[in-house]
Amino acid sequence: MLSQLSVKNLAVVETLDLAFSPGMSTVTGETGAGKSILLQALNLALGGRGDSSLVRHGKDKAEVSAAFDVLNQQKIQAYLQEQSLEDExxxxxxxxxxxxxxxxxxxNGASVPLSVLKGVGELLVDMHGQNEHQLLLRPDQQRSLLDAYAQSTEACALLNAIVAKYKAISNQIDELSTNQELKQQQQALLQHQLQELENAELTQDELDHIEGDFKTSANAASLIEKISTILNQLEQEMGANTQLLSLSYELSQAAETDEKLLPVSALLSSAQVQTQESIYELTNYLSGLSVDEQITAELEARLSELHDLARKHNCQITELMVAKDKVVAEVESIGGAGASIDALQQQKNQLSQQYQKQAKRLSKTRVEKAKYLSNAVTEAMQVLGMPGSEVKVDLARKADGVHYNGDEGVDFLVKTNMGSDFKALKKVASGGELSRISLAISVVSSDSEYTPTLIFDEVDVGISGAVAEVVGQKLKQLSEHYQIICITHLAQVASFGHQHLRVSKAQQDAGAQTTVEQLSNHERVDEVARILGGATITDKARKAAEEMIKQSV
Incomplete structure (x- = not known):
């Protein structure tokens, strides 16, 4: 509910701080006092249009803030959390x-786009009788009201969850189908590449060693010559190995005389042993070498084949096995696309069947409850000063298919005079009639989900006497479920408020100044008496006001 409204330098208001109470608040004041400034200020706070003409003359800016208690409003809190704007x-x-x-x-102190402010505002306040925030004029709100009245809100949410899945799968199928021809062409290319790789009979061991093997084979003659020369130098009678063996023996003899030579003797002995091992290794290596031009040619041809494959797959020779695995995976993926479409189509068909069952149940409930809601609102309009008027909740069948919110659109149709045609609620021209129609719908659907604060303006236009008293009663009845703020010209309506606010305007040196004050019980009697009798408040008018307020409690 709206708990506080603060206004600075807005039009004829210099400063205004106003606290609101739960229940029904009535706002009165003489014609031209500026009662609409409250709505104008709230409209700005709720994200309505505003321009520099609203800034008080001589001031740099106008500022409006509205505080709401949303502790028990789960829908609003969820929206604030979604926008990261929650504040306990x-x-x-x-x-x-x-x-x-x-x-x-x-x-809540965070700068937001105007669209976010407006989105929050539409969840907090609904203004009836003005050109903005008339939620009842919106088809989605009319559908929501019918579903709430029919207790089918959850059923509609379940239906929409099915629709969301259905449309997501439909998009997947469309995407797969669009790309299917291209993927088939791609599959043919991949199959050819895979066949080439399989024909190559690759092994990772060959890929790791073939370049080295070819290099060795191509240079076998040179290697044989060099290794033979090295072995000859190591193994001849006065070769390196023989000399190291002799020198190692001599040094070991000297170490027996001086132990300080032992480490050096060990090093020299180790060098001789490693030289001997080198001779063994080189001898084995040399025995495996042969000059074979045919083997070299075969290795060269194989290496050329592997280089060609590596270039095609943009990789090194050693990475060809990985490239092959990747091609296999891509072929399998594309090959499964057709199966994927079939599986998705099966899911889509199942969801379509679920939708049809759920939509049929929802339609049946809506058709039944639409009649009850139409009759109830029509009855309420008769006692609200609109004899001969009628409301019909019309359900228009949508084209065959799967639709969010079901198979029918919901439209509130109204005729304001007996014998006239039904028209869409949004085409009702009179602000007063629209307010009373909104009031009737709100009262009938008061157990349904709605915004926590309802504001009625011009709800008493064209009525008086007993009808005005009924309007007041209905508003008070509605205030048991919502916070009601009603701007009224009638004492019969004003007397039903739990809180009474008076708007007045005075001329000052700085220009016109509008103020709003909460009336005490005594002041309230005088204000109701003024509405009844005019500027001069007589004892008779005061007694009538007291009696009217007493009866409204």
Missing amino acids: GECILRRIISSDGRSKAFV
Whole structure:
């Protein structure tokens, strides 16, 4: 509910701080006092249009803030959490309009786009009888009201979950089908590449060693010559190995005389042993070498084949096995696309069947409850000063298919005079009639989900006497479920408020100044008496006001 409204330098208001109470608040004041400034200020705070003309003359900016208690409003709290704007049960909307026309919007202290401010506002307040925030004029709100009245909101949500899955799978099928021809061409290329790789009979061991093997074979003659020369130098009578063996023996003899030579003797002995091992290794290596031009040619041809494959797959020779595995995976993936489409189509068909069953149940409930809602709202309109008027909740069948919110659109049709044609609610021209129609629908659907604060303006246009009293009763009845703020010209309506606010305007040196004050019980009697009798409040008018307020309790 709206708990606080603060206004600075907005039009004829210099400063205003106003606290609101739960239940029904009535707002009265003389014609031209500026009662609409409350709605104008709230409209700005809720994300409505605003320009520099609203800034009080001589001021740099106008500022409006509205505080709401949303502790028990789960829908609003969920939206705030979704936008990362939650603040422990409170929601403060703030709007600043500069004299240069720039506008800033804030929710719980965080700067937000105007669209977010408006989105929050539509969940908090619904204004009836104005050109903005008339949720009842929106088809989605009319459907929501019918579903809430029919207790089918959860059924509609379940249906929409099915639709969301259905459409997601449909998009997947469309995407796969669009790419199927291209993928088939790609599959043919991959199959050819895979066949080439399989024909090559690759092994990782060959890939790791073939370049080295070819290099060795191509240079076998040179290697044989060099290794033979080295072995000859090592093994001849006065070769390196023989000399190391002799020198090692001599040094070991000297170490027996001086132990300090033992480490050096060990090093020299180790060098001789390693030289001997080198001779063994080189001898074995040499025995495996042969000059074979045919083997060299075969290795060269094989290496050329592998290089060609590596270039095709943009990799090194040693990575050809990995490339082959990748091609195999791609072939299998494309090959499974057709199966994927079939599987998705089966899921789509199942979801379509689920949708048809759920939509049929929802349609049946809506058709049944639409009649009850139409009759109930029509009855309420008769006692609200609209004899001969009628409301019909029309259900228009949609084209065959799977649709969000079911197989039918919901439209509230109205005729305001007996014998006239039904028209869409949004085409009802009179603000007063629209307010009373909204009031009737709101009262009938008061057990349904709605915004926590309802504001009625011009709800008493064209009525008086007993009808005005009924309007007051209905508004008070509605205030058992919602916070009601009603701007009224009638004492019969004003007397039903739990809180009474009076708007007045005075001329000052700085220009006109509008103020709003909460009335005490005594002041309230005088204000109701003024509405009844005019500027001069007589004892008779005061007694009538007291009796009217007493009867409204």
